[in-house]
Amino acid sequence: xxxxxxxxxxxxxxxxxxxxxxxxxxxxxxxxxxxxxxxxxxxxxxxxxxxxxxxxxxxxxxxxxxxxxxxxxxxxxxxxxxxxxxxxxxxxxxxxxxxxxxxxxxxxxxxxxxxxxxxxxxxxxxxxxxxxxxxxxxxxxxxxxxxxxxxxxxxxxxxxxxxxxxxxxxxxxxxxxxxxxxxxxxxxxxxxxxxxxxxxxxxxxxxxxxxxxxxxxxxxxxxxxxxxxxxxxxxxxxxxxxxxxxxxxxxxxxxxxxxxxxxxxxxxxxxxxxxxxxxxxxxxxxxxxxxxxxxxxxxxxxxxxxxxxxxxxxxxxxxxxxxxxxxxxxxxx
Amino acid sequence: xxxxxxxxxxxxxxxxxxxxxxxxxxxxxxxxxxxxxxxxxxxxxxxxxxxxxxxxxxxxxxxxxxxxxxxxxxxxxxxxxxxxxxxxxxxxxxxxxxxxxxxxxxxxxxxxxxxxxxxxxxxxxxxxxxxxxxxxxxxxxxxxxxxxxxxxxxxxxxxxxxxxxxxxxxxxxxxxxxxxxxxxxxxxxxxxxxxxxxxxxxxxxxxxxxxxxxxxxxxxxxxxxxxxxxxxxxxxxxxxxxxxxxxxxxxxxxxxxxxxxxxxxxxxxxxxxxxxxxxxxxxxxxxxxxxxxxxxxxxxxxxxxxxxxxxxxxxxxxxxxxxxxxxxxxxxxxxxxxxxxxxxxxxxxxxxxxxxxxxxx
Ligand SMILES: Cc1ncc(C[n+]2csc(CCOP(=O)(O)OP(=O)(O)O)c2C)c(N)n1
Ligand SMILES: [Mg+2]
Numbered sequence: 001x002x003x004x005x006x007x008x009x010x011x012x013x014x015x016x017x018x019x020x021x022x023x024x025x026x027x028x029x030x031x032x033x034x035x036x037x038x039x040x041x042x043x044x045x046x047x048x049x050x051x052x053x054x055x056x057x058x059x060x061x062x063x064x065x066x067x068x069x070x071x072x073x074x075x076x077x078x079x080x081x082x083x084x085x086x087x088x089x090x091x092x093x094x095x096x097x098x099x100x101x102x103x104x105x106x107x108x109x110x111x112x113x114x115x116x117x118x119x120x121x122x123x124x125x126x127x128x129x130x131x132x133x134x135x136x137x138x139x140x141x142x143x144x145x146x147x148x149x150x151x152x153x154x155x156x157x158x159x160x161x162x163x164x165x166x167x168x169x170x171x172x173x174x175x176x177x178x179x180x181x182x183x184x185x186x187x188x189x190x191x192x193x194x195x196x197x198x199x200x201x202x203x204x205x206x207x208x209x210x211x212x213x214x215x216x217x218x219x220x221x222x223x224x225x226x227x228x229x230x231x232x233x234x235x236x237x238x239x240x241x242x243x244x245x246x247x248x249x250x251x252x253x254x255x256x257x258x259x260x261x262x263x264x265x266x267x268x269x270x271x272x273x274x275x276x277x278x279x280x281x282x283x284x285x286x287x288x289x290x291x292x293x294x295x296x297x298x299x300x301x302x303x304x305x306x307x308x309x310x311x312x313x314x315x316x317x318x319x320x321x322x323x324x325x326x327x328x329x330x331x332x333x
Numbered sequence: 334x335x336x337x338x339x340x341x342x343x344x345x346x347x348x349x350x351x352x353x354x355x356x357x358x359x360x361x362x363x364x365x366x367x368x369x370x371x372x373x374x375x376x377x378x379x380x381x382x383x384x385x386x387x388x389x390x391x392x393x394x395x396x397x398x399x400x401x402x403x404x405x406x407x408x409x410x411x412x413x414x415x416x417x418x419x420x421x422x423x424x425x426x427x428x429x430x431x432x433x434x435x436x437x438x439x440x441x442x443x444x445x446x447x448x449x450x451x452x453x454x455x456x457x458x459x460x461x462x463x464x465x466x467x468x469x470x471x472x473x474x475x476x477x478x479x480x481x482x483x484x485x486x487x488x489x490x491x492x493x494x495x496x497x498x499x500x501x502x503x504x505x506x507x508x509x510x511x512x513x514x515x516x517x518x519x520x521x522x523x524x525x526x527x528x529x530x531x532x533x534x535x536x537x538x539x540x541x542x543x544x545x546x547x548x549x550x551x552x553x554x555x556x557x558x559x560x561x562x563x564x565x566x567x568x569x570x571x572x573x574x575x576x577x578x579x580x581x582x583x584x585x586x587x588x589x590x591x592x593x594x595x596x597x598x599x600x601x602x603x604x605x606x607x608x609x610x611x612x613x614x615x616x617x618x619x620x621x622x623x624x625x626x627x628x629x630x631x632x633x634x635x636x637x638x639x640x641x642x643x644x645x646x647x648x649x650x651x652x653x654x655x656x657x658x659x660x661x662x663x664x665x666x667x668x669x670x671x672x673x674x675x676x677x678x679x680x681x682x683x684x685x686x687x688x689x690x691x692x693x694x
Contacts (some may be wrong), residue, residue, distance in 0.1 A: 034533035057503035057539035058470045058531055059622055086469065124389035124441070128468035217451045268522075296600045298686040299673045303452030304441035304662045305389060 002185050007177040009042045009151035010262045012186065013158035016080065018048055022078060027054040028062055028080030028117070033115035036117065037082045038177050061221030065116065068097045068167075071113040076162060081117035085173060086132040090115075090135060098167040098241055107238055113200035114161045116170035118177075119147075120214055126310055130301035132210075132265030137169040138241050139269075144168040144195060145241040147217035151181035155241055156193030165193060173214035196243030200252070207322045208252040210275060211262040212238040213314065219262050222318035229330050234323060241271060249275065252282050257288040258325040262318055266293040289325040294318050363643070365563050366629060367620050368407070370397040371647040372423035375432060378437055378651045379453075381420060381600045387659070388439045390537045392453045393420040398594030400621035401526050402427040403556075404566030405494055405588070406526040408574055409462075414480050416464040416473045417496035419454035420526075424496060426468070432457040433628075436654035442661035449664045450672065464493075469533075471497065471504030474523070478510040481519030481583070487492055492577050494522045500531025502547045511583070513669050515552035517580030521575055523553065525585075533606035545587035553585045560588035564628075591615045614674050 003011070018024045026041060033056040035042040045053040056063040060081065067077035077133060081087040087094070094115060099109050121130035138145045146161055146168060148154040152176035154172065182316040184191045201216055202223050209219040216237045223233040236252045238245060253259060259279060261272030297311040323330035354362065385393050395402065398420075406415055406427035415428045425435050438445030439453050447457050447466075455466040464480065467473040472645045477495030484491045488519045501507055502535055504523060514521050529536055540547065548555045559567045566588065573584045593616050595602045603609045629635035674683055 030533055036657075037532070055534060055538065059503045059505065061505050062503075089469065089472075089506075124452065125391055126455055126468070128454070129391065129451075209338045268686070293687075295686055297669055297688060298684040299669055302450045302664070302669065303390065303447075303451035303455070304443075304664045304668075307449070307669050310666065310669050 001182040003180055004151055004175065004183055006151045006154050006172070006179045007038065007040055008173065008324070009059050009155035009183050010043070010158055012044055012183075013155045013162070015047070016186075016190075017159055018044070020053060023074065024076045024078060025052040025054065025187040026078045026080060027067065029056055029082045031055060031080050037079070038174065040177070041080070049311060053127050054279070060086050060090040061093060065097060066092035067113050067115075068101070068111055069259045070091055071098075071111045072101065073169070077113045078162060079113065079115050081115065083129065083174070084117050084119040085129050085131050087115065087117070087133065088136065091135070094137070094143065094167070095140045095171070099140045103142060103165070111167045112165045114158070114168050114170050116129060116158070116161075117172060118174040119171040120173055121296075121308075121312060124303055124305060125301075127300035128302040132242060132296065134261065134263070134265055134271055135269055135329055136270065138274075142167070144243065146195060146239065147171045147213035147241060148239060149173075149176070149213050149237055151179065152183045152206050153199070153237075157239065159190070159194065159298045160195050166234055168195070169214060172216055176214050179217070180293050193239070195240045195242065196245055198238045198245035200234065200248070200250035201237045202233065202235040206232045206254065206256055207258040207260065207326055208234045208236055208256045209260050209262055209318060209322065210236045210238065210249065210252065212241060212271065213264065215262045215264055218313065218315050219318060221315040222276050222322065225315060225319050226251065226330075231326065231330070237253040243276075246282070247277060251280060253279055253283045253286050257286055258322075259287070259291045260294060260318060260325060261291065261319045262294045262313060264313065265296055266298055267293055268298065269298060270295055277322065289327065292321040293326055294321050340596040342642070353562075354628060354632055357564060360628055361373070362625070362634060363639070364638075365403060365567075366622065366635070367626050367643045367647060368403055368427070368564065369625070370555075370644055370652060371432075372399045372402060372426055373622060374644075374647050374651045375426060375654070376422060377437075378436070378614050378655050380594075380598070382655060388453065390454075391419065392439065392598040393596065394594045395420055395423040396570065397616070397620065398526060398528060398560075398590045399423060400563040400566055401496070401524070401560045401588050403569050404560060404563050405496070405522070405524050408567060408570050409492065409494060412462055413491050414462045414464050415496070416477050416480065416493065417466065418470065418473060418498055418501070419468050420498070421454065421456045421466045421467065422677070425456040425458065425463050428458070428463040429461045430456065430463050432654040433649055434458065436658040437661045440661065441663070442658055442660040443664045443668070444657070444661035448668065448672075450668070469590075471501040471506040473497065473511040473679055474504070476502065477521050477523070478514045478519055481514060481521040482517065484520050490578065492520050492574055494521060494524060496524050496526055498531060498535070499525055499527040499529065499536045499544055500539070502544060508551065510545050511548055511551040511553050511585070514583040518580065520577045521583045522570070522577060523548070523583060524584045525587050526590055527587050528590050530592065530596075530598045530606065532600065533604065535606065536652070543587070548585040553583045553659040555585045555587065557587045558589065560590045561621045561624060563621055564624055593620075625642065625689050
């Protein structure tokens, strides 16, 4: 095992896949000469040259569309959005071109490509720069969505995403890039995590905190707090939101009978809404309490420090929600 | 902090000295210098406050580009509009937004110009015609066309000045907006603050043509100006505003300038994309403030004492703004849900996080 940062894990995945397959190239703003706005592509220009690591103009709609076209032409583009906030500008190409082409062509033209970059809020970046974009992407059939929360997941899932034959949105987190974790050694062979497999990040029997992406860490913090209070929480990290590991979700519901969904984004038509619908359709009889969701406040992200703190989901909110589905008064209240 | 006495003396040396001062009154020229000094001191204060954590998030300074703000906004009337990107502090000041309100916004306080909700990138003051402060590169350009459309629709005698960075001309929105402005003869002055770089990317790496030529083919008359020279800029802008007010439609300016600091407070001043030498030489030779100062010295319009007095005065304004911001309250808890909608309807639910029903906040 090697202990590396999330950033390094992504860098290794890109490096290995570009090494393995000449059709893989990376394009985006500042990805080449600047090593990436968050330094994810560090050293790749030097190693692979400017044919394969390409600095784009600030033209999200254009280079996202160029990526789709390049995929139609036989390449495997990795399109980096400096952050997914800016990809909202490119959504037409993502949804109308990338997601639908295979279907509309009756299966003639696949679009094997990855859109990647950080999603969600960092610190005090205000409304236009602090958005969890999962729902925009997961809503449209034809595109897959992956949200790794740890270095190992980042590496294994990015490799799988690049190899996948469909368009995959791969959402990272600005506040995750420096997080360290264990990742299998490069010499131990190809480390690929298949899309569509959730991961139990903490076993527990009293309540299930289901989550994805960066919120995995908040869920684990909450579980620790609950443990002090005698509550044994399970943390299920979905990792892929589409394909979704429904079996893993049902398994944890069968085990604990109580669910809290934690996500960074807004509640309306959010990821938790879909998970709750799936659970009540397929495991209604196993539920001992309504499913609760912990989300960002239903407002654009404010700049002021105190308001931002109030707006973001945090461990205390998760603890309170867990106590509510357990019908108990926690000492944290 | 830049000290007025140590600002390079070489700037403007061998320049036309008196030349170009014609057409401007002595007091007006001194006013220009004082105004730009205010912008500079304001940004230096913001830099200081950011370093000690009083300001958070992204903070983009306008240091080195002051003549763009003054040159394009100074000649406007109070009811004209200005709209811009995230590098917006000094442009807000230039449009008459209260420095206290701008600083308090940077501090994220309730007395900020946007009540602490926007922050550095989103300064707004509708009474002053300052329409923001936009964070998505290029997004303000169609908005400017829309403001122009509204002016024309309501038959108002107003103009909208729209700033954007050089990198914004690569966005589709730029081309779409300029085309509409041209076909409908909208009263908009499009200004590209061409500081040669978009973050770490030189403009020449992402555009086959120079900035000025990027509007060609859209039917918007294009101009070029050395926007480190406040007087040349001011003169051109007065001319263009006259044409726009006469109903001739939009105009476009490639305003050549240079960013003296990093892209934002989180980025280095120089690096692989531009050398330290390049920055140092620009700071030495193309500081809009020292350029004007030296011309005023050469014309004997200004003494060292007057300059010092000027600097004292603007520093007092800036210090007061920082004190005001420091003492201003944070927004109240209720503010979190205030202003999401301007109308809360009689029927139906607007918010879905359930927090109101939890009774916790
Ligand atoms: C659509 C979009 N893409 C990317 C960004 C990230 N970003 C912010 S500023 C910037 C560079 C813009 O450069 P330029 O337009 O030249 O303005 P300057 O910063 O030089 O004033 C980038 C890439 C963004 N804010 N919006
Ligand atoms: Mg620029």
